[in-house]
Amino acid sequence: MKRTLTLIFGTLLLLANVVSAKSKTTIDRVEPAFWWAGMVNPELQLLIHGNNISDLDASLSYEGVLLDQVIKVESPNYLFLNLTLKEDVKPGKFPIEFKNAKGKVVFTYEYELKQRREGSAQREGFNNKDIMYLITPDRFVNGDESNDTVDSMLEGVDRENKGGRHGGDIQGIIDHLDYIQDLGFTALWINPLLENNMESYSYHGYSTTDYYKIDPRYGSNELYVTLVEEAKKRGIKIIMDQIENHCGLNHWWTKDLPTADWYNYQELKDKPVTSHQRVTLADPYATEGDKRRHADGWFVDTMPDLNQRNSLLATYLIQNSIWWVEYADLGGIRQDTYPYPDAEFMSDWSGKIMAEYPNFNIVGEEWTSNPALVSRWQRGKVNQNGYVSNSPSMMDFPIQESLVNSLNKEKEPYTQAFNGLYEMLSNDFLYPDPFNLVTFPDNHDTPRFWDQVNHNFDYFKTGLVYIYTTRGIPQIYYGTEIVMGNNDPAGDHGLIREDMPGGWAGDKANVFEGKGLTDQQKEAMDLVKKLTNFRKNTTALQDGELKHFSPVNEVYVMFRFDDKTKVMSIFNKNTEETTINLDHYQEVLMGAKKATDVISGKTYDLTSGTIKVPANSGTMLVVE
Known part of the structure; x- marks a missing residue:
């Protein structure tokens, strides 16, 4: 039709x-x-x-x-x-x-x-039944070489430039939806696809120059709708990455701004950059000047800070978000730099979207290791200053940072390596709905997880088992399934967002065909595939109850269970095979007699009261 x-x-x-x-x-x-x-x-x-x-x-x-x-x-x-x-x-x-x-x-x-569309208002957004795959579209697959360079766009393809455009596009994603489905993912978050007509460094997508137009180097509005339709056929929801805080300096309205206050600090020749002091928004002692320096400063000098206190602009942005949800049949929104726009506007923005679509979901980015700051943005949080947020979900940066720190922590007297992670998860009392947080080992802004754990494959595997066990919605960045990394712990964005092997004609390795991969890469992909598909089909790992035991002898144990399944994940930081005394965990085990390893298929007899787990490992067991 x-x-x-x-x-x-x-x-x-x-x-x-x-x-x-x-x-x-x-x-x-x-x-x-x-x-x-x-x-x-x-x-x-x-x-x-x-x-x-x-x-x-x-x-x-x-x-x-x-x-x-x-x-x-x-x-x-x-x-x-x-x-x-x-x-x-x-x-x-x-x-x-x-x-x-x-x-x-x-x-x-x-x-x-x-x-x-029929049932549009009742559409279901992503939730804790989903597992999310994150793609930087310019670096995933070049499915249509004819749009690599577009005459009306200021920047063309230069694959040799790590900060340039490489040619990945929407068609490339459509062509490889079967690959994503086969891995088991049920939601797809794609970094921004809207027009970014900037002279350079436009590939990342966060300098919007037209809020109603897909960048022609990625495709078209119609092709984006096709992507959503094809993904939906495979049980995959599309999550749109949006930015309310800033646009690109080359946005069409910059040369003819509607009002004198469309951008913050519009009247100044030298635009002040944001202080990034997000804590000022919650700080009971913060000055109004400090709050303004954070919220109204430009993100960078090529990204004008939008003044959402201008009611015309505020309405424009809210309607634009709703327009894309309705037009493209979206399954969610990921909101960039959530604490940077005007806070009252963000309450209104998220509230009006959720009023139109009560079962929808929005995940916001609050990049901090402090769960008190993340939690204040989640819907249902009662904040001391009376601020009301309407965003159902947030990115769980505190867990991500604690996971990496615990994995890398050297053994010390009187401490447990996993204590930091255990204690961070214990802060869930701060959140109205911790099961609706998005958990992740890395993303498009952080160093690759493989680099963060210093290329320790045992730590890499342990971290993934944790992400798939804990509460929330797991998110995996493209290439993590093949331990993608670049020996750059500093996190150069051009290297983090490297090309997916096999996404370009002539690539020596091809992830999608399984060609040219090392044994380690094949093992990692097998691990991701097993964990993703197991979680997709195991309700206990979605919204089942969670119990964890404080770490003892460098061993941290977490259970997820419901009336169908009981999962026991054991995280061992010892450098040798370790015997686990099961008596300590009988409060949840309740006399279970056997367990099966989700990854290896190995069966454990629990009646002896002990089991052995490998050194530096994450072991996920189904207990009976």
């Missing part, structure tokens, strides 16, 4: 780019270019951009649609139309008329309210 879509860019439907000889007035953008009938929020704001568009007034006549307000701003090239869509409004097209001062219609724009 052919998809009928309103084209958003280039040509804006018939009369959209009409020019009046007398007024020299044009329309070149209407955003959002279409909307849907039956949304929970009846309000809709249209941004109209065109030369001298403010010389005109707008009017419309369509049953169920009211034009409440026409807003003119400092720039003569913008109009903002505030509409109300009644509950019983029907899908359809209607003209918006633009009239001059004499009341003469200069031109019309045909707007469309589409029919929502």
Whole structure:
């Protein structure tokens, strides 16, 4: 069935780019270019951009649609139309008329309210039943070489430049969805795919230059929808990476900003960079100046800080997020730099998305090892200062850092290597819903996990067993399944986000075909595949109860269980095979007689009261 879509860019439907000889007035953008009938929020704001568009007034006549307000701003090239869509409004097209001062219609724009997908409002977002795979699209697979260089884009492909574009795209992801499905993953978080038309270093995607357009070097809006559809056929939800805090300096509106306060510090020649002092937002003693220096400073000099206190911009950003959820049938949003935008705006942003889609999920990035700071952003948290957040999930950086530190910790008298990890997990009392946190060994911003554990394969495997055992939603970065690493513990982003072997013609190794891989890489892939598929099919590891025992003799034990399955994971930091006394764990074992290793298939007899586990290991057992 052919998809009928309103084209958003280039040509804006018939009369959209009409020019009046007398007024020299044009329309070149209407955003959002279409909307849907039956949304929970009846309000809709249209941004109209065109030369001298403010010389005109707008009017419309369509049953169920009211034009409440026409807003003119400092720039003569913008109009903002505030509409109300009644509950019983029907899908359809209607003209918006633009009239001059004499009341003469200069031109019309045909707007469309589409029919929502059946069950759209009840869509299920990612949750703790899912296992997430993270991709940096430019570095995964080049599935369409014809879009490597696009004339309208400022940066082309240079695969020799670690900070340049390498050519990975949406088609490459579509072509390898079977690989992701075979590994067992049920959710796919892709780093930003929206247009990033910057002169250099544009591949990472975090300098948006058009909020309604997929970057043509990745594909198109229509191809993105195809990706979501193809992923859904395989039981995989697509999570969109979004950025409310900043855009790219080359965003189309930078040369013609609507208002004098669209960007923070817009009036200053030298833009101050953020202090990154996120703690000021929770600090009961923080000064207003310190809070502003964090929240309003530019992320870098090529990323303008958006002023979400401007109500027009705030509405624009909220609608854009909802538009992508509805248009592309998303299964979640990952929100970049969550504590950096205006805090009250983020409460409103997340609240309005969740009001439209009560079963949806949003995961925010609060990059800190302090769980008190992470927890304050999760929905349901009662904060001392009264701040209310509506984001259901957050990235669990505290667990990630504690895991690495515990794995690397040398044995010391009177301490246990896993104490830091045990104690960090014990901080879960801070979170309203710790089972909805996203846990991970690494991501696109951190050094590769393989590098973080100093290329110790035992530590690498132990860490993965922990991530798949503990509460939350596991996230694995592409290439972790083949111990991808680059000997750069400092974490150079261009090296962290290296090309996936086999994603380009002529690659010597091919992950997807299993060619040219070392025995260690094959073992790692087998481990990831077994752990992912086991967790996918084991409810105890999804939302089952969790009990852990404080580390003893360099051994840390965690149980996950429900009425179907009981899983016992043993984390051993001893440098020799270790005998485990099971009496210590009978509170949860409750006389279990045997256990089977999820990875090796080895069976253990528990009736003797002891079992032996390998040195420096993570062992996941199903006990009976």
